[in-house]
Amino acid sequence: MLNLPLSIQKKLPQLTLILITIIWGGSFITVQYGLNFSSPIIFVGLRFTAAAIAVSLISWKHLHSFNIKEVFAGFLIGSVIAIGYGTQTIGLQTITSSESAFLTALYVPLVPIFMWIFFKHRPNIMTWLGVSCAFIGLVLLTGNGWNAVQLQFGQIITLLGAIAIAFEIILIGYYAGKVNIRRVTVLQLIFASLLCFIIAPFVGETQPPVFHWHLIAVICGLGLASACIQLVMNWAQQYVDSSQAAIIYAAEPVWAALIGRIAGERLPIITLIGGALVVLGVIISELKFKFFKKYIFKKEP
Numbered sequence: 001m002l003n004l005p006l007s008i009q010k011k012l013p014q015l016t017l018i019l020i021t022i023i024w025g026g027s028f029i030t031v032q033y034g035l036n037f038s039s040p041i042i043f044v045g046l047r048f049t050a051a052a053i054a055v056s057l058i059s060w061k062h063l064h065s066f067n068i069k070e071v072f073a074g075f076l077i078g079s080v081i082a083i084g085y086g087t088q089t090i091g092l093q094t095i096t097s098s099e100s101a102f103l104t105a106l107y108v109p110l111v112p113i114f115m116w117i118f119f120k121h122r123p124n125i126m127t128w129l130g131v132s133c134a135f136i137g138l139v140l141l142t143g144n145g146w147n148a149v150q151l152q153f154g155q156i157i158t159l160l161g162a163i164a165i166a167f168e169i170i171l172i173g174y175y176a177g178k179v180n181i182r183r184v185t186v187l188q189l190i191f192a193s194l195l196c197f198i199i200a201p202f203v204g205e206t207q208p209p210v211f212h213w214h215l216i217a218v219i220c221g222l223g224l225a226s227a228c229i230q231l232v233m234n235w236a237q238q239y240v241d242s243s244q245a246a247i248i249y250a251a252e253p254v255w256a257a258l259i260g261r262i263a264g265e266r267l268p269i270i271t272l273i274g275g276a277l278v279v280l281g282v283i284i285s286e287l288k289f290k291f292f293k294k295y296i297f298k299k300e301p
Contacts, residue, residue: 013236017248020232023225025255028097029263030225031089034218038209040089043219044082045196046209050223052189055231059182066183073175074187077168081188081230082195084164087157094154096265101256102137102275103158107166108249109134109281114166126284134281140274172237181234189230250283 034043056063092100109131115121175184200206209215237245257275 013239014248016232017236017240017245018251020229021249021252022255024229024252025101025257026259027222027225028092028101028256029260029265030218030222032092032097034215034222035089035093037212037215037218039200039205039207040093041086041196041200041203041205042209044086044089045193045200046219047085047222047226048081048189048193048196050219051226051230052186052193054224054227055182055186055189058227059186062180062182063186066187070179070183071187073171073179074184075191077171077175077184078188078191079195080164080167080171081192082199084161084168085192086196086199087161087164091154091158091161094152095158096260097263098253098257098260098265098275099155099271100158101253101260102278103155104162104165105250105253105278106134106159107162107169110163110166111169114170118170130281130284132281133284134278137274137277137279137281140270140277172233176234176238181231181238185227185230185234189226250279253279 031043031047038046088100088104091103095103109127112121112123112127113131116123240248253275257272
């Protein structure tokens, strides 16, 4: 561990997760700018190619003795990453980066529901309260209230991306501590980029992007950001409880909205309220009921 005070060392995984939520939040508007120069799936493929190269360079001494479990884990995680980021990037062609971030954040309350369906881990009452709150927020995000819900293509495909990212979190948690982090991170990024390039022709993306220095800068920047995000997630989730990690991740759309605001995005007030409810639902869904009783309904002495 770094030569830091013990109190900071103990909190280092949490602090690094907070840092990547800022990077993650800023990536939405960067991706939206990059789409001026490239089609979405090819853009995602280039992004993860750059990320794979970056992780390989800093993990070179670990890239040996791959085993079947690591290859399979890398393929599974890489597949859902390709689907999640690919659909998210397509959605960014028609919705704002702030709205995309709020919709993507729905992956957090989805995680415990999928854990219940596939692993029989029954959600607690706080999860259901959080999901209900997030659903109300989703209604406000996608229309003007209960009587005017209009799911557009960009919103629908972004929600599909949120589902894929939920499975990414589940798979990372499942394999945490069972595989070599560096090797699996490299493999998942390689598989994610390859799958994007394979899928691109089937969705009509047959032309390579036009060369532009702005595109090169965006791809390199996002590649480094993705490398940091994937490495930190794979490392920190060994030490940070999944519930605590989910609460930290909930800050990501807030950062995206702030950065989008600075960049000139102006969302309607009802959309901002909907986004706030999504974030609130995310946080509520990860609180334990005993915590809620102790700190919210505590009795006066």
